[in-house]
Amino acid sequence: MKNEKKKNEKKRSPLRWLPFDFVRITAAPGLLWFRPKIIYENENAKKKIRGGALLISNHIGLFDPMYLMMAIWYRRHRFICKKELTEHRLGFWLRLFRCIPIDKDDMSLAALRRVTDALKDGELVSMFPEGQVSTQSESPAGFKSGMVLMSIQGGVPIIPAYIKPRKHFYSRLVVALGEPFDVTARYGARPKFSQLDEAAALLYEKDLLLAQLASRERN
Amino acid sequence: MKKEEIREKLLDILRSASDDESVVDVCTDDSVLQTDLGLSSVNMLYTVIAIEETFNIRFEDVTVSSFRTFGDVVSYVEKKLS
Numbered sequence: 588m589k590n591e592k593k594k595n596e597k598k599r600s601p602l603r604w605l606p607f608d609f610v611r612i613t614a615a616p617g618l619l620w621f622r623p624k625i626i627y628e629n630e631n632a633k634k635k636i637r638g639g640a641l642l643i644s645n646h647i648g649l650f651d652p653m654y655l656m657m658a659i660w661y662r663r664h665r666f667i668c669k670k671e672l673t674e675h676r677l678g679f680w681l682r683l684f685r686c687i688p689i690d691k692d693d694m695s696l697a698a699l700r701r702v703t704d705a706l707k708d709g710e711l712v713s714m715f716p717e718g719q720v721s722t723q724s725e726s727p728a729g730f731k732s733g734m735v736l737m738s739i740q741g742g743v744p745i746i747p748a749y750i751k752p753r754k755h756f757y758s759r760l761v762v763a764l765g766e767p768f769d770v771t772a773r774y775g776a777r778p779k780f781s782q783l784d785e786a787a788a789l790l791y792e793k794d795l796l797l798a799q800l801a802s803r804e805r806n
Numbered sequence: 807m808k809k810e811e812i813r814e815k816l817l818d819i820l821r822s823a824s825d826d827e828s829v830v831d832v833c834t835d836d837s838v839l840q841t842d843l844g845l846s847s848v849n850m851l852y853t854v855i856a857i858e859e860t861f862n863i864r865f866e867d868v869t870v871s872s873f874r875t876f877g878d879v880v881s882y883v884e885k886k887l888s
Contacts, residue, residue: 690869
């Protein structure tokens with residue numbers, strides 16, 4: 588019990604975001620230069636994200652987390668990463684930036700709880716539900732339904748985003764943002780198994796729509 | 807709580823979440839969760855959460871591979887309740 592209390596205090600330490608904020612402030616001039624062009628699905632998507640939310644995006648490269656941070660610059664992000672990444676030297680940095688590791692092949696309840704606790708605490712958790720980097724085409728691979736479970740348990744909406752692959756390294760980045768998708772409003776607090784997959788498929792379709800919107804933009 | 811009662815409650819949880827109740831109706835302790843009941847890893851975690859809420863227990867650090875058969879889940883819940 589005491590250990591849990593200590594752990595919670597550590598988790599809520601005001602310094603917990605220090606590394607994240609330090610990088611954000613020192614990198615601000617660079618981020619301003621490379622700032623993405625944001626396009627919105629509709630008026631609802633233009634509203635600023637407040638409180639807990641799950642941001643999902645296609646995954647086209649290693650810099651995607653940075654692109655999402657630039658697109659939603661006014662929020663601190665917690666990224667979900669694969670567990671294997673935390674087993675190397677990179678793990679130190681990922682922990683410092685409060686990433687949440689998840690074992691894709693054998694997901695644990697503890698990992699799910701870490702994500703839902705962050706969402707319930709009002710944090711913005713960002714993830715790539717394809718579970719892999721898809722560089723082959725502009726269309727994302729299918730989405731896994733784990734994000735839907737996280738959203739239900741965290742009681743937060745899912746915000747779809749699409750990062751348009753750049754033709755040249757100097758091209759301006761384009762990020763499309765969709766309107767928040769509330770799983771419980773659509774299926775209730777206890778949806779059926781098939782509805783979890785249905786929600787994941789709907790969000791995938793939404794990402795394809797965002798891809799179409801983004802493709803109209805020149806970069 | 808008797809093992810039979812636990813089994814019935816677990817089947818109710820599966821029935822309420824599953825689209826094909828006939829699969830649940832033929833479920834035995836030896837039914838493999840992933841192949842016989844067709845549960846994906848996400849479905850399994852979803853079921854575990856529903857079990858926690860129904861029985862008011864907390865599963866320790868379990869992963870998707872912690873339970874292979876329906877009987878494994880029944881035994882785990884029984885152990886937790888005793």
